[in-house]
Amino acid sequence: MTAGKYKIMQERKGFLPINRKEMEKAGITQPDFVYVTGDAYVDHPSFGTAIISRILASRGYSVCILSQPDWKDDQSITEFGEPRLAFLVSAGNMDSMVNHYTVSKKRREKDSYTPGGVMGKRPDYATVVYSNLIRRTYKKTPILLGGIEASLRRLGHYDYWSDKLKRSVLMDSGADILMYGMGERAVVELAEALDAGIDVKDITFIRGTVYRTSDLESVDDHLLLPDFESMQKDPVLYAKSFYTQYCNTDPYSGKRLVEPYPNKQYLVQNPPSMPLSEQEMDDVYALGYMRTYHPSYEKSGGVSAIEEVKFSLICNRGCFGGCSFCALTFHQGRILQRRSRQSILEEAEMITKMPDFKGYIHDVGGPTANFYHKACKKQEKSGVCTGRQCLFPKPCPNLIADHSEYLQLLRSLRSLPGVKKVFIRSGIRFDYLLSDKDDTFFRELCKYHVSGQLKVAPEHVADPVLKRMGKPANSVYQTFAEKYAKINQKLGKKQYLVPYLMSSHPGSDLKAAVLLAEHIRDIGYMPQQVQDFYPTPSTLSTVMYYTGVDPRDMSPVYVPKNPHEKAMQRALIQYRSPANYELVKEALIKAGRTDLIGFGPQCLIPPRKLAEKKPADRKSTERKPTGNKPTDKNRGNKKSSETGRRKETPGTSPKNRRKKKGT
Numbered sequence: 001m002t003a004g005k006y007k008i009m010q011e012r013k014g015f016l017p018i019n020r021k022e023m024e025k026a027g028i029t030q031p032d033f034v035y036v037t038g039d040a041y042v043d044h045p046s047f048g049t050a051i052i053s054r055i056l057a058s059r060g061y062s063v064c065i066l067s068q069p070d071w072k073d074d075q076s077i078t079e080f081g082e083p084r085l086a087f088l089v090s091a092g093n094m095d096s097m098v099n100h101y102t103v104s105k106k107r108r109e110k111d112s113y114t115p116g117g118v119m120g121k122r123p124d125y126a127t128v129v130y131s132n133l134i135r136r137t138y139k140k141t142p143i144l145l146g147g148i149e150a151s152l153r154r155l156g157h158y159d160y161w162s163d164k165l166k167r168s169v170l171m172d173s174g175a176d177i178l179m180y181g182m183g184e185r186a187v188v189e190l191a192e193a194l195d196a197g198i199d200v201k202d203i204t205f206i207r208g209t210v211y212r213t214s215d216l217e218s219v220d221d222h223l224l225l226p227d228f229e230s231m232q233k234d235p236v237l238y239a240k241s242f243y244t245q246y247c248n249t250d251p252y253s254g255k256r257l258v259e260p261y262p263n264k265q266y267l268v269q270n271p272p273s274m275p276l277s278e279q280e281m282d283d284v285y286a287l288g289y290m291r292t293y294h295p296s297y298e299k300s301g302g303v304s305a306i307e308e309v310k311f312s313l314i315c316n317r318g319c320f321g322g323c324s325f326c327a328l329t330f331h332q333g334r335i336l337q338r339r340s341r342q343s344i345l346e347e348a349e350m351i352t353k354m355p356d357f358k359g360y361i362h363d364v365g366g367p368t369a370n371f372y373h374k375a376c377k378k379q380e381k382s383g384v385c386t387g388r389q390c391l392f393p394k395p396c397p398n399l400i401a402d403h404s405e406y407l408q409l410l411r412s413l414r415s416l417p418g419v420k421k422v423f424i425r426s427g428i429r430f431d432y433l434l435s436d437k438d439d440t441f442f443r444e445l446c447k448y449h450v451s452g453q454l455k456v457a458p459e460h461v462a463d464p465v466l467k468r469m470g471k472p473a474n475s476v477y478q479t480f481a482e483k484y485a486k487i488n489q490k491l492g493k494k495q496y497l498v499p500y501l502m503s504s505h506p507g508s509d510l511k512a513a514v515l516l517a518e519h520i521r522d523i524g525y526m527p528q529q530v531q532d533f534y535p536t537p538s539t540l541s542t543v544m545y546y547t548g549v550d551p552r553d554m555s556p557v558y559v560p561k562n563p564h565e566k567a568m569q570r571a572l573i574q575y576r577s578p579a580n581y582e583l584v585k586e587a588l589i590k591a592g593r594t595d596l597i598g599f600g601p602q603c604l605i606p607p608r609k610l611a612e613k614k615p616a617d618r619k620s621t622e623r624k625p626t627g628n629k630p631t632d633k634n635r636g637n638k639k640s641s642e643t644g645r646r647k648e649t650p651g652t653s654p655k656n657r658r659k660k661k662g663t
Contacts, residue, residue: 015043015294016053017064023080032061034083036130038122039092039113040297041067043290046309047093048147052187054287061191068121071129074136082141085194087134090147091126097161100124103534116301131173142200143175144190151180151331152538154210155259156228158546160535165232168267170210176200178210184284185273208273213266219258227260235547242543243551249333252383275337282343311351315344316366320375320390321429324470325541328367334384336374341409352418359418365426372406375399391431392470401435424449430456430480431472446487450495457500461519468507503569504560505533506544510591517572517604530573575604
């Protein structure tokens with residue numbers, strides 16, 4: 001795309017209508033599509049609603065945005081009247097249940113995707129509720145589902161919040177078609193088919209969609225999955241079904257899947273949409289986004305979700321990392337798609353001209369920042385391998401580990417007028433980084449793109465747990481940590497690694513949790529927050545949690561489900577907190593590790609008498625780590641600057657703390 005074309009496409013024509021007054025002002029008498037979303041309307045390419053609506057608008061279709069309608073009032077859905085072609089329904093940028101509840105199923109206090117952070121503006125299971133709301137008033141109007149909630153609940157799935165296997169949202173919603181994945185190709189094809197007068201019931205041929213049928217004989221060349229009722233009775237059968245789905249997420253090799261339901265009803269999942277080319281990605285991100293939330297939200301306090309992405313650049317999508325607890329394989333797929341360097345630079349130049357830009361580009365990445373091309377040459381024509389991963393358990397011999405293009409992009413961004421610093425926050429995959437024999441990127445990462453702390457995500461330190469997570473062995477992280485320390489030492493920089501660590505993942509027992517606590521002791525920091533494993537829809541780890549088996553080989557997996565045990569595992573990661581003393585002590589006794597209770601340099605907690613010292617005494621001795629260089633004792637693990645899931649700060653060295661106390 002030429003710079004001139006990019007500028008033309010970037011001409012701002014205003015927000016799409018969000019109410020009848022704006023619709024009439026835009027000269028629309030009947031919209032082609034009404035887009036119902038659980039989020040506030042933010043017209044920025046980090047928000048699915050913005051991308052899909054802008055793509056349709058660029059094809060000449062009129063789109064009105066119905067944001068967070070009152071699901072308790074049937075009239076709320078009639079704001080724009082009946083659309084000419086269809087309703088589009090999305091729960092928003094997050095699954096509504098993840099948006100509403102913590103892993104302990106407590107109601108969250110803030111919704112970053114709602115004006116003013118107000119909680120409760122969307123319903124639980126929003127995709128189904130909104131669709132039923134529409135269907136009560138508009139009996140025959142086509143309803144098309146999309147967004148991450150629909151995508152990850154497209155077939156039978158385990159629902160953590162109700163603790164049961166639930167039907168596809170397409171079965172419960174009364175909708176006609178479900179789009180899964182990113183949806184750009186599918187939504188345009190659906191729009192064209194509907195516009196051509198094809199009945200929605202006859203649109204069964206579009207990739208990246210799921211539809212219902214009662215005529216199995218009309219479904220060509222398919223794989224028949226176990227029926228839903230049988231899976232309800234036998235969770236292991238669901239594990240087998242899920243792994244079949246997991247192995248058919250590639251657009252080149254993925255088969256058409258059929259899931260039977262009672263009364264001779266069938267859900268048909270067509271093969272995934274083909275990946276976007278670099279030019280198509282450029283076109284998507286060059287549409288005329290306003291790059292902020294609708295001005296009507298200003299009085300309500302704005303939409304805070306924009307702050308994380310306002311000065312960030314998306315350069316890729318898809319991920320060949322294959323972490324078991326991540327839904328990206330099921331949603332975006334393993335084939336990496338990217339934008340051109342020119343497209344990203346032009347967007348960056350536009351950001352530098354924004355009035356509140358302070359010179360800092362907050363991120364340049366995607367699901368994993370340092371993936372900027374397909375994993376291997378084969379994927380360009382044949383897709384990904386179904387029987388093996390690119391990085392797990394070890395990097396594939398065919399893996400192209402090369403950061404040169406990404407490095408050129410970062411250098412170009414650093415040289416832009418007005419740019420002071422370019423950060424990388426969306427994720428450095430450290431095992432991929434180590435696979436690159438050229439250390440140039442590693443050095444420049446430390447020199448230019450880290451500000452004191454690099455957040456990485458090894459997740460755990462016990463190899464059996466890492467195996468279930470789909471993560472590299474602990475020794476790989478240790479090699480990375482040592483290399484990071486040496487590079488920073490040569491650069492004369494005091495920069496630290498801050499690992500993201502996860503408790504209670506399937507496969508983690510108390511002994512593994514103690515190993516994690518020992519690692520935290522050795523690196524000398526205390527996480528302010530701890531991430532418990534969260535069983536979200538359609539991940540390998542969630543299937544392990546529900547079924548007790550690993551879908552990849554059907555081997556049994558230990559699953560910590562008891563709330564008290566999970567509390568002990570979480571407390572071990574924050575063993576220095578006086579409030580966690582009894583839980584830590586109980587965990588150490590149950591794990592047979594009473595050797596860690598005492599006064600020695602390796603002990604996690606002292607006997608009760610010392611532990612009863614005032615909390616203020618303990619706080620006064622806390623300090624940051626004195627250096628980067630890890631020791632042989634370091635058992636650390638945590639994903640790189642991946643997702644910014646929580647804030648964690650370096651903590652206390654137990655050895656020095658005891659010294660100050662005179663013990």
